[in-house]
Amino acid sequence: MAGAGAMxxxxxxxxxxxxxxxxxxxWDALRRHKLDVLGTDxxxxxxxxxxxxxxxxxxxxxxxxxxxxxxPPSHSSVxxxxxxxxxxxxxxxxxxxxxxxxxxxxxxxAEAKKILHDIVSGKVEEDPSVLLRFxxxxxxxxxxxxxxxxxxxPSLVFNSRITLLxxxxxxxxxxxxEAASMYTSLQKxxxxxxxxxxxxxxxxxxxxxxxxxxxxxxxxxxxxxxQKLLFGFYDHGCRSxxxxxVLRNYVAFLSIRWKIEKAQIFCYxxxxxxxxxxxxxxxxxxxxxxxxxxxxxxxPDAIGWEGVKPGKGxxxxxxxxxxxxxxxxxxQDEEKQ
Amino acid sequence: MQVKQKVYxxxxxxxxxxxxxxxxxxxxxxxxxxxxxxxxxxxxxVAKCPTWSWEAGDPSKRKPYLPANKQFLVTRNVPCLxxxxxxxEEYDAAGAEVVLDEDGEGWLATHGVQASKTEEEEDIxxxxxxxxxxxxxxxxxxxxxxxGKDEEEEDIxDMDTYEDTGDNLAAAEPSYFIAExxxxxxxxxxxxxxxxxxYDKYYQTPRVWLTGYDESRMPxxxxxxxxxxxQDHARKTVTIEDHPHxxxxxxxxxxxxxxxxVMKKIIxxxxxxxxxxxxxxxxxIFLKFIATVxxxxxxxxxxxxxxxxxx
Numbered sequence: 001m002a003g004a005g006a007m008x009x010x011x012x013x014x015x016x017x018x019x020x021x022x023x024x025x026x027w028d029a030l031r032r033h034k035l036d037v038l039g040t041d042x043x044x045x046x047x048x049x050x051x052x053x054x055x056x057x058x059x060x061x062x063x064x065x066x067x068x069x070x071x072p073p074s075h076s077s078v079x080x081x082x083x084x085x086x087x088x089x090x091x092x093x094x095x096x097x098x099x100x101x102x103x104x105x106x107x108x109x110a111e112a113k114k115i116l117h118d119i120v121s122g123k124v125e126e127d128p129s130v131l132l133r134f135x136x137x138x139x140x141x142x143x144x145x146x147x148x149x150x151x152x153x154p155s156l157v158f159n160s161r162i163t164l165l166x167x168x169x170x171x172x173x174x175x176x177x178e179a180a181s182m183y184t185s186l187q188k189x190x191x192x193x194x195x196x197x198x199x200x201x202x203x204x205x206x207x208x209x210x211x212x213x214x215x216x217x218x219x220x221x222x223x224x225x226x227q228k229l230l231f232g233f234y235d236h237g238c239r240s241x242x243x244x245x246v247l248r249n250y251v252a253f254l255s256i257r258w259k260i261e262k263a264q265i266f267c268y269x270x271x272x273x274x275x276x277x278x279x280x281x282x283x284x285x286x287x288x289x290x291x292x293x294x295x296x297x298x299x300p301d302a303i304g305w306e307g308v309k310p311g312k313g314x315x316x317x318x319x320x321x322x323x324x325x326x327x328x329x330x331x332q333d334e335e336k337q
Numbered sequence: 338m339q340v341k342q343k344v345y346x347x348x349x350x351x352x353x354x355x356x357x358x359x360x361x362x363x364x365x366x367x368x369x370x371x372x373x374x375x376x377x378x379x380x381x382x383v384a385k386c387p388t389w390s391w392e393a394g395d396p397s398k399r400k401p402y403l404p405a406n407k408q409f410l411v412t413r414n415v416p417c418l419x420x421x422x423x424x425x426e427e428y429d430a431a432g433a434e435v436v437l438d439e440d441g442e443g444w445l446a447t448h449g450v451q452a453s454k455t456e457e458e459e460d461i462x463x464x465x466x467x468x469x470x471x472x473x474x475x476x477x478x479x480x481x482x483x484x485g486k487d488e489e490e491e492d493i494x495d496m497d498t499y500e501d502t503g504d505n506l507a508a509a510e511p512s513y514f515i516a517e518x519x520x521x522x523x524x525x526x527x528x529x530x531x532x533x534x535x536y537d538k539y540y541q542t543p544r545v546w547l548t549g550y551d552e553s554r555m556p557x558x559x560x561x562x563x564x565x566x567x568q569d570h571a572r573k574t575v576t577i578e579d580h581p582h583x584x585x586x587x588x589x590x591x592x593x594x595x596x597x598x599v600m601k602k603i604i605x606x607x608x609x610x611x612x613x614x615x616x617x618x619x620x621x622i623f624l625k626f627i628a629t630v631x632x633x634x635x636x637x638x639x640x641x642x643x644x645x646x647x648x
Contacts (some may be wrong), residue, residue, distance in 0.1 A: 019554055021414065021529075021554040022551060022554075022588075023531075023548070023556075023585075024556050024585045024586040025583055025584060025585040026584065027585070028584055028585030028586070028587075044616070055388055055414070056388070056414070056415070056416060056635070058416075059414075059416050059527065059529075061414060062414055062529075062554060064413065064414075067395065067583065067584060067585060080390050080391075081387060081390070082387075082388065082390045082412075082413065190387075190635075255446065271388030272386065272387075272388060272637050273386060273388045273637065275388070320555070322555065322556070326559075326586060326587050327585055327586065
């Protein structure tokens with residue numbers, strides 16, 4: 001890929017941003033929920049988003065919100081490999097002014113604080129999807145069949161430098177035997193309904209080139225029993241020169257919870273639903289411990305509002321806008337006449 | 338037209354309610370699928386092409402004759418790199434054969450047969466090249482098309498920032514908003530589709546539905562979906578309707594009235610050679626046939642379908 005050659009190692013970690021894709025069904029469900037249940041209640045609502053590793057060449061995967069996103073994930077499809085459920089928060093305001101006046105900087109920091117709390121408490125090991133926590137702010141203008149919204153993927157700002165020491169296609173880093181074993185293990189992981197929706201995992205490769213994949217909670221158990229240990233994650237991205245967005249919070253987790261300062265990372269990507277070791281990446285990153293994070297009062301900085309360029313203030317942030325006119329029974333009647 | 342369609346839908350719905358779903362196989366005789374065969378073929382598709390999943394859909398639209406968690410099949414975020422119209426124009430220009438007839442199956446050529454594909458890919462997905470400014474009949478929503486240069490933009494909150502990642506080489510100060518990302522040299526901006534397959538009880542065949550998204554991941558107006566449908570089929574066999582398992586939105590659907598006949602014709606070929614096609618491969622054959630209707634939507638299906646039982 002162009003650009004990769006120009007950037008040598010070591011270099012500062014850069015990541016590919018993630019994009020949301022919100023189905024009309026989500027807004028329709030919110031519309032019904034507001035009319036039938038919420039009324040003018042504008043308190044935050046827990047919602048579920050869906051994440052997947054990159055599935056198709058040549059593009060990245062999106063973060064999906066759907067009609068089922070307002071329902072807790074236990075009631076929707078469980079163990080579907082194409083839909084890793086992720087917890088999120090929706091703040092739906094009652095009017096444009098309320099929407100415009102939301103303090104998005106503070107809202108983002110509040111989500112970041114939750115992520116940090118889950119890292120410190122060990123919740124991430126039990127449910128790694130909390131590292132992908134997301135935030136939606138919206139104003140559903142039901143009179144005019146419009147919704148204005150913004151999506152954020154809160155990412156902790158690590159206040160020490162994260163350096164990428166290497167990054168290469170997995171097929172180049174691994175030996176043939178290791179790659180074959182890894183491929184089999186990954187397929188097994190992705191086929192099992194128990195593990196397929198877990199976006200963060202450990203890959204240990206023993207001296208006989210056999211690879212095994214484990215959950216984060218097994219980290220202590222697998223220490224010392226391997227030749228190589230890779231910290232794997234589902235990577236939504238498609239670039240060969242940088243990992244996907246979620247690596248940032250993963251690094252924060254490795255550093256804060258496990259006190260790791262240097263790690264081999266494995267950016268897992270798929271092609272047509274199978275492991276794609278040519279486009280999955282293996283790299284090494286170093287990240288000295290950040291300062292001040294062990295203070296329980298510590299409020300980390302966060303980034304992650306979708307589509308906002310650096311330097312712009314939150315108040316100026318432009319919303320996305322969606323027209324729901326197609327769901328308006330009145331407009332459908334008009335069409336028919 | 339609308340009234341006619343409504344009457345027809347009502348008739349079809351009534352017939353569906355009063356007739357029992359097919360349980361006896363008539364795959365070889367008529368090219369149709371029974372409900373258990375649909376589940377079998379669906380399971381096989383999900384197993385062989387894992388980007389497809391079974392889904393439950395909206396509970397209020399659940400069909401009692403299908404398992405609750407296997408109401409329909411879906412594959413999401415499928416890239417559609419170029420418009421079907423442009424593919425056809427190329428065929429015409431090159432005088433290329435549209436029908437791949439070497440197997441005597443009469444299938445239309447699908448993905449990847451056209452010559453200058455690689456160059457085209459880079460040009461087509463750009464928003465500037467799309468003719469979305471037409472305001473007659475099609476109500477374009479300016480903020481969907483943030484690259485546009487309409488004056489309307491000024492009044493409407495737009496997201497002129499989010500589709501374009503070109504100048505985010507922001508290794509500088511961490512801001513609250515965006516992370517460091519390398520220069521965007523070849524990120525593909527393209528339309529995507531969610532493709533779903535439902536079981537049509539009336540025609541006893543699968544039925545394909547399309548939900549489109551534009552380059553900035555906003556829902557595509559149904560009218561624009563027609564650009565991605567072979568012009569032989571657009572507005573004839575493809576119509577815009579409500580989805581049988583989803584509440585919201587209008588979705589484009591390939592009308593199933595001819596599906597059984599086409600499937601029968603396709604399976605007759607191996608049968609005349611003494612090979613009996615297996616019904617669990619139905620959806621692979623079906624999707625190969627559907628690819629002639631939507632030639633540029635690159636969903637997964639096993640390319641080399643072996644119809645026989647020897648595989």
